[in-house]
């Protein structure tokens with residue numbers, strides 16, 4: 001697609017947007033253009049009431065009976081089933097639990113156990129750091145000499161896949177650049193060499209259609225608090241292809257992964273279903289928020305979501321193209337829609353201060369060290385007019401050097 005010739009008219013795009021009705025289902029403060037739903041999704045309106053009801057009635061009045069009467073005990077499976085529908089997973093193949101980091105520990109340990117006699121875990125140097133840290137930790141923990149082999153560019157991955165690789169572990173959409181791997185093709189290439197594949201869907205789930213089953217992926221993990229709008233620190237999810245259920249063990253053998261937790265057996269007998277990947281008691285308040293947030297997805301046409309995501313990103317790139325070079329911005333996200341997720345990133349000098357100046361003007365994105373300003377586009381609650389306005393504000397901040405005020409150089413703990 002030639003982005004320079006197909007100009008997007010923001011007003012016309014908003015008028016014909018089939019998803020425009022979803023915005024009113026989110027609580028968004030006045031005067032904010034929220035381009036950070038890839039980091040923390042906005043608050044769905046119905047979540048507040050649902051969580052209050054859980055606190056006041058289920059916890060406050062029904063007390064411990066709510067594990068059964070409100071079915072708290074099955075929240076991980078219920079939320080997992082909703083997530084399964086938007087990531088193309090089979091029924092009973094997804095649970096919500098723990099954090100993405102912990103879930104990676106569980107599935108990577110299990111995958112290495114399933115593929116013995118091989119010594120390498122392949123990933124990319126630019127993967128999200130927690131994925132690499134967990135892989136290092138798992139290799140150390142197992143103590144069988146596994147080593148991490150990291151590619152320096154996405155094109156190099158196929159060349160690293162050989163008969164000594166046990167697991168290919170990639171993030172589908174890169175958190176910094178927004179580059180998107182071809183899940184089906186890479187999974188196939190890995191399987192041809194007997195390699196198991198783990199996909200981190202942190203920046204894909206809820207941002208685009210995903211087809212884990214079609215790709216025959218082995219495992220997947222991802223965050224609940226980004227495009228799924230589950231709230232700060234929301235439970236994460238994990239997927240295990242049904243062909244691996246019951247075939248091996250994950251190492252965090254807590255009682256919720258037992259075949260019959262309420263038998264209170266002193267010996268651990270793992271569930272032979274996805275439940276084996278649960279560990280301990282689910283955080284009910286967070287799970288309830290996540291459960292409510294997932295209700296929105298029943299009504300979302302994922303093809304329309306992807307089409308709008310591409311158009312929002314195209315519009316932002318188109319607007320910024322007119323001043324990027326002159327004002328020191330370098331696009332690091334692929335222009336080709338099929339090679340990117342739902343974010344647009346630029347590298348630039350003084351990125352941290354520029355982002356702080358944007359936030360002060362109501363345009364919320366984020367900064368990723370050392371030099372990336374990152375903008376996420378969530379089709380359920382963003383308009384084309386807002387995207388156009390955000391680009392104009394960025395231009396103004398750069399042209400006037402408004403970012404150079406001392407307060408914008410003060411670093412917070414979270415960037």
Ligand SMILES: Cc1ncc(COP(=O)(O)O)c(C=O)c1O
Pocket residue numbers: 099100101102128130131171175200202203223236
């Ligand atoms: C690709 C990816 N994986 C994992 C995480 C974080 O995992 P956790 O929720 O365990 O902090 C992030 C956070 O932004 C991420 O971008």
